[in-house]
Amino acid sequence: MTTTGTYTPAPGAAPLPRMIAAQAALETRMLLRNGEQLLLTVVIPALLLVLFSTVDIVDTGAGEAVAFLAPGILALAVMSTAFTGQAIGTGFERRYGVLKRLASSPLPRWGLMTAKTLSVLFTEVLQVILLTAIALALGWSPHGNPFAVFLLLLLGTAAFSGLGLLMAGTLKAEATLAAANLVFLLLLVGGGVIVPLEKFGPAGQQVLGLLPISALSDGLRDVLQHGAGMPWGDLGVLAVWAVAGLSAAGKFFRWE
16 A cells, blocks of 8 residues: 655745745856956946046046045946846847746746846845945045935836846847947946036036936935935936836837
């Protein structure tokens, strides 16, 4: 007579939170092992912060250069991870059929995107810690409302993630690689990260101020450098970009 024991297999999917956590951990390990991604997300922002804070290249106005540059570099770090890195990585995963295979797994598609978002957020935490430590060593004295900074970083991440996923899900991988890097360079120069928007004249300042990188860098600068309260205008711009980008990505993203 055969009896069922405690070692009888019980096949089935793991609980959804565990699947999302495992996928997020895998995404994070893959990102941290990718030398090109580390160069983009960690090394370049750190080098720019040190270089422009110690060498008088760009006129950043009155006060220490690091006080102007640190908030902008934090915004650049968010863009490099949530937009550029995610767009390129997801674009090539789509090209090689990785996304198609993952979409057929027990992990639902929204769970996969949640895992990618958690990976981005974890990476950004590491970036913020590293860049803040470097800026403090260079003499930075931040002040302001921490909750406002948190909201700015969160909405900035949502805005850039939506745009990155939209690009990765609609363009070919090679086109995504070129476009994402080009956008990164253009916004680095014209997004108020290193060069003040005032340098572009009144008309240019008004137009460039509507970009998500400009809203994020200016909002962080208002809070951390000038001690302003909640930067509702910049938060509003980021919220519009976040809703538009995520909605468009959800509608037009192609998995294969």
